[in-house]
Amino acid sequence: MSLAVLCPGQGGQHAAMFARVADAPAAAEVIAAASKVLGASAQTLAADNSRYTNAIAQPLVCAGTLAHWQVLRTQLPTPVLVLGYSVGELAAHAVAGSMEIATCLQLAATRARLMDAASPQQAGLMAVLGLPLRTLEALCRAHGAAIAIVNGDDHAVLGGPQAALQALGDAAQAQGARVTPLPVSVPAHTPWLRAAADAFAVELNNAAVQAPRLRVLAGIDARAVTTQALVVDTLAAQIAQTVRWYEVLVQAAERGARVFLELGPGSALARMARERVPGCEARSVDEFQSTHGVVEWVNAACERAA
Template identity: 40%
Template sequence: MSRARLLLLCPGQGDQHPDMFKLARTNPAANTLADRLLSGHAGDDIYANRIAQPLIVAATLSMWEALRAHTPPPALVAGYSIGELAAYGVAGAIAPEQAVALAAQRAQWMDDCASAAPGQALLTITGLTLASASKIAEQHNYHLSIETGEDSCIAGGPAAQADQLQQAIEAAGARSRRLPVAVASHTPYMRDAVAPFAQALRATPFQPLQAPVLAGIDAATVYDQDRAVDTLSRQLAEKIRWLACMDAAAEAGITVALELGPGGALSKMLQNRQPHIHTRSVADFRTLDGIVKWLDRAAEDA
């Protein structure tokens, strides 16, 4: 795989499911790690913020533990929302246990923000330019949360105005869908979580990054703790420019991308945006060996 430049993608919330550790657990080391990471972080409602965030980080890092001895060193790591914290675990900067603990703290501070301004919502906007979507959103006290395409994004704001915003979006000839989320993440509604999360990150021992991480807020590459603390904390209350992150990966010469799961939303977006990059998700495979063989083939074609 000497010619290949590998991007590892770390997903956010939305595609978690009860069997999301099953494939990683077929590797003994990953099985042991999963047991350690899940201690104290399990729960019945895997979609509740306080359970979902540490679970997703644990699942991502367990999968990487299962694969890392059989893949080339990544050239770049990128994470979507909570996945950006997992990305620093994948890059070797933060120990897995610390990453999961930080995810739990992050979720709690976000929940505190939601409790301070109850009745929050997220919804998708498809079929409008980002500038038009932002303008309509602002008229209903919503803010763009994540830019996912040239004409697609997610916006967050007060649930009480969601119906009005959706009607305005449809009147403009576009489409909208309400997401099952009660936290307006990556908007100013989360601003009170930024400082405590930054403080927690500063207090976390960082090791040298084994691969740079893309910052969601500006798609720039991060190589050190100071920049990681700044971008990871700010993304709680600032929009994520995922569209720019996908373009930055292409500009970095990435030839192969693997989403570490759960789910395959990031790999689908990247495949649509940058079709020349060989892209799959671990969710596409039934065995770890199948993933490794695909990586080998993709590298040969790169």
């Protein structure tokens, strides 16, 4: 089989993110667990602009991902890989069996709290497309920002104080880049959050976490996570280290992934897979009206890739 499951990070959450599966008992259990962690209805929060607030966004995104997985998992081929982007790496480990769903949702809330506490005020993330990585590295040094996520040779997410990002964005646009501020209020995956990474390692060590049953690739270096210790180390480290998503996709292709299903919310990871993995098929659940359509497409795509 050639299926890889993609678990997104923040930014793609939307009002209808649970609508496709809300009536399914397996998804309803996830939504109820998320509502308990959030202290309010997950579906109500998804329909409100507070869905972009870090403390709400991280558990909410994981809940959206896992609600779809719980409905789909018995109807799909066993994935060869589970890949997670930013907080999606936490959800990926729940998909892969490293932790229970309730544990994942609670850890997502804890992760957000620790990141908020460690973050400087007026900070965030910004996507830049169209400049070589070495140019972006130089701009970061010049303006006091850092590379948070590498999505491709000319596509990265930068993090840091908003003033630094604004100045850097202006300089990047002057060189022809496309700049997009992201709805994230912390400089995730940068050294500003070292204290959060250290604290989250303690939380992970105290949680019920085990080696994954399905293969997960770490966001920071694309290596296979095969032990409980590596689960803890990589999930904690990525809070303050660059996520190398392009390397993850390259490694996924080398390991035989040819069909990529993004569990949502959003469709950015499926789009990047299509752009970065030649010959693959990649779609998000958000592109379908029903889970039946998702299952039909995955099974057909896996047959084509066989």
